[in-house]
Amino acid sequence: MKVETFKITDLRQLALHMAKARLDELAITQQGMSIRMRFRPSPFVENNEVPTQETTHLTTPPSLEQDPRQPVLAQGPGYFLRHHPAHHQEYISQGSIVKAGDMLGVVKMGQIYLPIYSPLDGEVVEVMATESQVEYGQTVIVLKEGSTEARA
Helix, strand or coil: CCCCCCCHHHHHHHHHHHHHCCCCEEEEEECCEEEEEECCCCCCCHHHCCCCHHHCCCCCCHHHCCCCEEEEECCCCEEEECCCCCCCCCCCCCCCEECCCCEEEEEEECCEEEEEECCCCEEEEEECCCCEEECCCCEEEEEEECCCCCCC
């Protein structure tokens, strides 16, 4: 019996097509396999549209352009974790100072862990609770750009 599999890139493309078609839920069921994708708009995404692949790490509506807060979005559906399961120390917490490229957390999708990296230098002003279920494109962390001075 042949088992069909989906690649993460295929799921991302499917999520983008769902957004363009304004679908908020999709279920596919075949012999021995089923997949359900739900889209929950982020408060940072204008007009309830999913960000494009080029901007999924950082999307801010025009009304917040002067706001130094920047959302960091989940790159896939799963469970947000502030730490890797093999290590108990969290990557970040509220108030953490981060540099562009720093690891902020992971999204667990079955046996796969998708890393979430900081797109900029700044301070963590909000972070979702660990082990929270997230959808593709959902805000998991909010950064404040430019707050890179060491905390006393």
